Amino acid sequence: MRKINIEGSSKTPRINFDGEKGVLEFYGRSIPENSVEFFEPLNQWLVEYSHNAKDDTVIDIKLEYFNTSSSKCILDFFKRLESMNGPVTNVKVNWYYEKDDEDMAEAGEDYDAIVDLPFKLIEVEEI
Amino acid sequence: MALTNIYKFFRSLEDEHIILSFKGDFTSDLLNAFLHLMEAKMNELNVDLKQRKRVLNVLIESLQNLYHHVESNNDFEIKKVKETALVLVKYFENKFTIQTGNFIENNSLNELKSRLKEVNSLNNDELRGLYKLKLENNTLSVKGTAGLGLIDIARKSKRKLDYHFIEVDEKSSFFCLKIVVE
Numbered sequence: 001m002r003k004i005n006i007e008g009s010s011k012t013p014r015i016n017f018d019g020e021k022g023v024l025e026f027y028g029r030s031i032p033e034n035s036v037e038f039f040e041p042l043n044q045w046l047v048e049y050s051h052n053a054k055d056d057t058v059i060d061i062k063l064e065y066f067n068t069s070s071s072k073c074i075l076d077f078f079k080r081l082e083s084m085n086g087p088v089t090n091v092k093v094n095w096y097y098e099k100d101d102e103d104m105a106e107a108g109e110d111y112d113a114i115v116d117l118p119f120k121l122i123e124v125e126e127i
Numbered sequence: 128m129a130l131t132n133i134y135k136f137f138r139s140l141e142d143e144h145i146i147l148s149f150k151g152d153f154t155s156d157l158l159n160a161f162l163h164l165m166e167a168k169m170n171e172l173n174v175d176l177k178q179r180k181r182v183l184n185v186l187i188e189s190l191q192n193l194y195h196h197v198e199s200n201n202d203f204e205i206k207k208v209k210e211t212a213l214v215l216v217k218y219f220e221n222k223f224t225i226q227t228g229n230f231i232e233n234n235s236l237n238e239l240k241s242r243l244k245e246v247n248s249l250n251n252d253e254l255r256g257l258y259k260l261k262l263e264n265n266t267l268s269v270k271g272t273a274g275l276g277l278i279d280i281a282r283k284s285k286r287k288l289d290y291h292f293i294e295v296d297e298k299s300s301f302f303c304l305k306i307v308v309e
Contacts, residue, residue: 010159031187033155033194034271065180067187068275072267100176103184103283110259 004045012038013063017045022054022089027062027127030070039073046080053089057081062096062127063104071107078115085117093119098127144219151211153194162186165216172218181283181308182223188276189227189306190214195270196229223308231302236292239302243290246281254282284308 008014013028032038049057059081066074078093085091095108105121112119128136140148146168149161165186169179193212212229231239249257258278265274281288289305 010163031191032271033158033191036267036271065183065187067184067191068273068279069191069267069271071262071275072265072273075262098176101180102177103180106255110255110262114259114263 002048004042015042017042017049019049019052019054022057023060024057025060025062029064030066030074032067032069035067035069035073039070039077042077043080046077046084050084050088053084055090057084057089057091059091059093060096061094061108062124064098064127066107075111075114078111078117082115082117091117093117094122095119096122096124096127099123099125140215143215144217145215146218147216148214150213153190153212155194158187158190158194161190161214168218178223178308182225184283185225185280185306185308186216188280189225189304191272192276193227193229195272196231221309225306225308227302227304229302230295230299231292232299233294233297236300240292242277243288246277247287249281251282251285254278258282280306 003019004015004017006012006015008028011029011032013026013030015027016023016025018024030038061074081091081093093111095111097104097108105123108119108121112121147161147164149157151157162183165183166179169182174182193214196212212227214228215224215226217224217226245257246254258275261275261278262273267273277288284306286307286309289307291303293301293303295301
């Protein structure tokens with residue numbers, strides 16, 4: 001299983017996908033004007049991973065900012081994970097937010113309500 | 128502009144407590160630069176995390192609205208003259224006010240007006256509900272827009288959106304939007 005390491009930019013997050021460990025990490029900001037292009041390779045990777053998935057898959061999301069275009073792509077990404085959860089792998093999502101950032105905490109709660117995946121909201125000092 | 132009017136122009140921005148302004152084409156690079164400058168300004172001003180994030184979120188959504196709007200304009204004559212937009216950021220008494228101005232074709236006025244009215248008729252919990260509903264059910268446009276921008280702006284602002292349309296000619300109007308972030 002190949003690894004994906006995408007450097008972050010001023011508008012896109014840093015991504016580390018490690019298929020051997022079953023860990024997917026998002027860091028930083030996701031505010032591209034058109035997020036579809038950015039998320040497409042990640043969705044491809046997920047399909048690849050699903051053929052050879054680990055028993056447990058952990059998704060760590062540590063976003064500072066995301067725009068509404070990304071919010072839709074993030075949901076689609078979770079939906080893909082949702083359909084893998086159970087038969088293919090056991091998915092866990094860790095949604096990080098900075099202390100006092102109630103908006104980011106709310107966003108995590110909203111995804112948790114929409115998607116049938118185990119979400120853990122984790123407050124941290126700094127992202 | 129007469130040479131001496133530059134000072135008047137400067138003075139009026141200063142008196143309005145405008146900390147950053149831009150008039151021109153809203154390109155992707157401009158968005159980067161504008162956000163970068165605002166982050167630096169807010170660091171200087173020691174703005175707390177919650178307000179800083181809300182201001183930046185509102186700016187991202189409103190500037191990207193302008194970017195997508197400009198991009199979608201296919202009529203070359205309209206494009207040539209009217210693809211520029213204006214954005215002003217005011218900081219006064221710990222409040223940020225973001226004002227944008229751009230041309231919009233009259234045939235898309237009604238849709239925009241009804242979206243603004245809808246957003247202004249809802250309280251924060253209702254806005255959150257609408258956001259969730261649209262997040263779940265809307266599909267992204269070809270340009271990657273989700274139809275969530277104004278809802279997100281209203282949620283972050285926690286206030287009613289202030290807006291006005293000025294008819295320019297039979298084809299177009301000027302759309303003025305004012306967003307306050309406390």
